[in-house]
Amino acid sequence: QIQxxxxxxxxxxxxxxxxxxxxxxxxxxxxxxxxxRQAPGKQREEVSCTxxxxxETYYADSARGRFIVSRDxxxxxxxxxxxxxxxxxxxxxxxxxxxxxxxxxSGSWCGNEYSGQxxxxxxxx
Numbered sequence: 001q002i003q004x005x006x007x008x009x010x011x012x013x014x015x016x017x018x019x020x021x022x023x024x025x026x027x028x029x030x031x032x033x034x035x036x037r038q039a040p041g042k043q044r045e046e047v048s049c050t051x052x053x054x055x056e057t058y059y060a061d062s063a064r065g066r067f068i069v070s071r072d073x074x075x076x077x078x079x080x081x082x083x084x085x086x087x088x089x090x091x092x093x094x095x096x097x098x099x100x101x102x103x104x105x106s107g108s109w110c111g112n113e114y115s116g117q118x119x120x121x122x123x124x125x
Contacts (some may be wrong), residue, residue: 011117034110
């Protein structure tokens with residue numbers, strides 16, 4: 001069964017930091033795993049992706065330079081370290097995969113067929 005579970009969200013002041021964690025139920029060595037977010041009234045958007053095959057990472061323009069994605073295949077964990085947080089980063093964050101790992105037109109390697117319940121990140125003073 002494909003399960004992903006996010007944790008680590010919370011309320012943070014602008015300029016603050018958070019690290020999100022994603023625990024997966026499957027052997028993830030061959031798959032790209034990504035982080036997506038959805039703000040109220042907006043479509044889900046990809047934030048970052050870690051490719052196992054290429055060893056490379058993808059960041060949306062909004063995340064580049066502030067967020068870092070990492071993975072630990074042995075622990076079946078994916079992380080998103082977020083720094084210099086802004087109010088516009090407020091959203092529910094999801095980790096997701098489509099159990100594949102190949103380059104997409106977007107420049108990422110990730111799909112989002114399977115995702116968890118999400119973790120809320122609120123950036124507010």
